[in-house]
Amino acid sequence: MHTAADHNNSIARRAAALDWQDICTELNEHGCAHLPGLLQAQECEALIADYARDDLYRSRVVMARHGFGRGEYKYYRYPLPDLIGALRDAFYPHLAPQANRWNEAMGIDIRYPAAHADFIARCHAAGQLRPTPLILKYGSGDYNCLHQDLYGEHVFPIQMAILLSEPGRDFSGGEFVITEQRPRMQSRAEVVPLRQGDALLFAVNERPVSGTRGYYRVKMRHGVSRLRSGERYTMGVIFHDAL
Numbered sequence: 001m002h003t004a005a006d007h008n009n010s011i012a013r014r015a016a017a018l019d020w021q022d023i024c025t026e027l028n029e030h031g032c033a034h035l036p037g038l039l040q041a042q043e044c045e046a047l048i049a050d051y052a053r054d055d056l057y058r059s060r061v062v063m064a065r066h067g068f069g070r071g072e073y074k075y076y077r078y079p080l081p082d083l084i085g086a087l088r089d090a091f092y093p094h095l096a097p098q099a100n101r102w103n104e105a106m107g108i109d110i111r112y113p114a115a116h117a118d119f120i121a122r123c124h125a126a127g128q129l130r131p132t133p134l135i136l137k138y139g140s141g142d143y144n145c146l147h148q149d150l151y152g153e154h155v156f157p158i159q160m161a162i163l164l165s166e167p168g169r170d171f172s173g174g175e176f177v178i179t180e181q182r183p184r185m186q187s188r189a190e191v192v193p194l195r196q197g198d199a200l201l202f203a204v205n206e207r208p209v210s211g212t213r214g215y216y217r218v219k220m221r222h223g224v225s226r227l228r229s230g231e232r233y234t235m236g237v238i239f240h241d242a243l
């Protein structure tokens, strides 16, 4: 039996053990940073097993009904499962300085407080009360259109996705795709080869890219290519709450 405190300690230790300088360099250069093996296989399997539970979620979205793609997802309700709350609490303080540097480079006045609870208080004061962490489920033929996870005025500019299934064994196809739209230029796509338990940190919306005349902004989108077979689950950790 794991208590909330166990999860907090363990996830905070994993976050603290990462090379944050390296991660920030990856985020600056590519708009995303790959964290291999952040979760253990058994943690992934437990999250997948809980997909069938109704008490953990506030809503279920069938993607085809909204033109989002094909597949479905569920938003967790508050109180979040311990592991997911711990991920938000533990990763946010490492990411807030990076988010602040991005805003400074882009000439955006908003600065992020050091603790996630203080940022969530800002969301809640603006009526963004609903939790955004989610779990997505794809079957053969399913896909996720390129999109951005913006849910209101307050946006934390970096989010995390964790692949819960193992490519090759559990599914084929279904690659995580990230695109970068540069001003007055053609878009660039990147496929991120994730394995079970790997996390990806990536830009929610715009990020600064250093050019010859200072910084310019590129717009990022992410999605998932069509699954060729099997079942694929992902957990998404978004740091702002939703209207």
Ligand SMILES: O=C(O)CCC(=O)C(=O)O
Pocket: 136, 144, 149, 160, 161, 162, 176, 222, 223, 224, 233, 234, 235, 236, 237
């Ligand atoms: O299933 C995926 O890998 C993409 C998930 C996603 O869109 C998200 O976590 O925001």
Ligand SMILES: [Fe+2]
Pocket: 147, 148, 149, 222, 236
């Ligand atoms: Fe997303």
